[in-house]
Amino acid sequence: xxxxxxxxxxxxxxxxxxxxxLLRHSLARLKRKTKCYSKSQDMLECSVKLFMAYWNNGxxxxx
Numbered sequence: 471x472x473x474x475x476x477x478x479x480x481x482x483x484x485x486x487x488x489x490x491x492l493l494r495h496s497l498a499r500l501k502r503k504t505k506c507y508s509k510s511q512d513m514l515e516c517s518v519k520l521f522m523a524y525w526n527n528g529x530x531x532x533x
Contacts, residue, residue: 497521 498506508514
C-alpha cells in the first residue's frame with residue numbers, strides 16, 4: 471500500500487478485530503486450537519460467505 475494511502479486508526483482496527491472475533495467465535499474452522507479445519511481454500515471461502523450471508527440476513531455486504 472502506498473504511504474499516502476496507508477492510514478492506521480483505532481476505528482478501522484476495532485471494526486476489523488470485531489469481525490475477526492465474530493468469525494472465530496462462530497466458525498470452528500477459524501479457531502486457533504481445534505481439530506476442525508478446511509482442507510481447501512474454496513471450502514473456507516464458501517463457509518465464510520455462507521456465514522456472512524446468514525449473519526446479514528441474506529445481504530452480502532463484504533463479498
